[in-house]
Amino acid sequence: xxxxxxxxxxxxxxxxxxxxxRCVPISNHLYFYWYRQILGQKVEFLVSFxxxxxxxxxxxxxxxxxxERPDGSNFTLKIRSTKLEDSAMYFCASSLALKETQYFxxxxxxxxx
Amino acid sequence: SQQGEExxxxxxxxxxxxxxxxxSYKTSINNLQWYRQNSGRGLVHLxxxxxxxxxxxxxxxxxxxxxxxxxxxLLITASRxxxxxxxxxxxxxxxxxxxxxxGQGTELSVKP
Numbered sequence: 001x002x003x004x005x006x007x008x009x010x011x012x013x014x015x016x017x018x019x020x021x022r023c024v025p026i027s028n029h030l031y032f033y034w035y036r037q038i039l040g041q042k043v044e045f046l047v048s049f050x051x052x053x054x055x056x057x058x059x060x061x062x063x064x065x066x067x068e069r070p071d072g073s074n075f076t077l078k079i080r081s082t083k084l085e086d087s088a089m090y091f092c093a094s095s096l097a098l099k100e101t102q103y104f105x106x107x108x109x110x111x112x113x
Numbered sequence: 114s115q116q117g118e119e120x121x122x123x124x125x126x127x128x129x130x131x132x133x134x135x136x137s138y139k140t141s142i143n144n145l146q147w148y149r150q151n152s153g154r155g156l157v158h159l160x161x162x163x164x165x166x167x168x169x170x171x172x173x174x175x176x177x178x179x180x181x182x183x184x185x186x187l188l189i190t191a192s193r194x195x196x197x198x199x200x201x202x203x204x205x206x207x208x209x210x211x212x213x214x215x216g217q218g219t220e221l222s223v224k225p
Contacts, residue, residue: 043215056210098211099143106155
């Protein structure tokens with residue numbers, strides 16, 4: 001069964017460093033998303049992406065964040081200058097269409113020191 | 114406003130018993146999705162129920178949706194120790210471009 005994959009599974013970085021989180025969505029899906037979950041808190045929406053552009057973003061998704069689909073398979077989230085409060089589990093998701101099931105990847109646990 | 118509030122926050126039952134978790138929301142939705150998360154792991158999709166549906170089944174899972182009360186319930190029948198996890202509802206709000214709004218979740222513990 002097709003699934004969303006994410007790399008790395010864990011990332012430790014120093015405050016102020018740039019990180020790139022990678023995702024490979026399900027191959028025929030058209031809509032892509034990033035969410036995050038701070039330890040012990042709700043899963044929060046960050047951004048949605050369709051047709052090579054951002055469809056919607058949350059207040060969390062400020063200028064330090066960017067997303068890209070550099071080729072036909074990868075979908076990346078970049079944090080330019082990480083802060084301590086960026087420490088969280090980051091989930092990528094994809095769906096075939098709007099209003100359809102969103103399938104989540106296993107997550108990348110980011111720790112900013 | 115809070116969207117997707119689950120109750121109870123925690124539920125502990127014996128293997129073989131049924132577990133019922135509830136979710137309430139505040140705005141109109143396209144659909145409501147239930148997910149499971151094992152401790153510190155990824156989100157596994159369980160069921161999607163659309164706003165025009167009232168009940169759906171998948172194996173031992175039964176989901177109901179009452180749009181007049183803006184609430185949903187997830188019933189797991191004949192629970193197993195392997196069902197121990199956190200369960201989240203997530204709403205796809207009407208005219209909101211597909212983003213999911215998650216609740217805090219219900220932590221289910223099934224004791225063997």
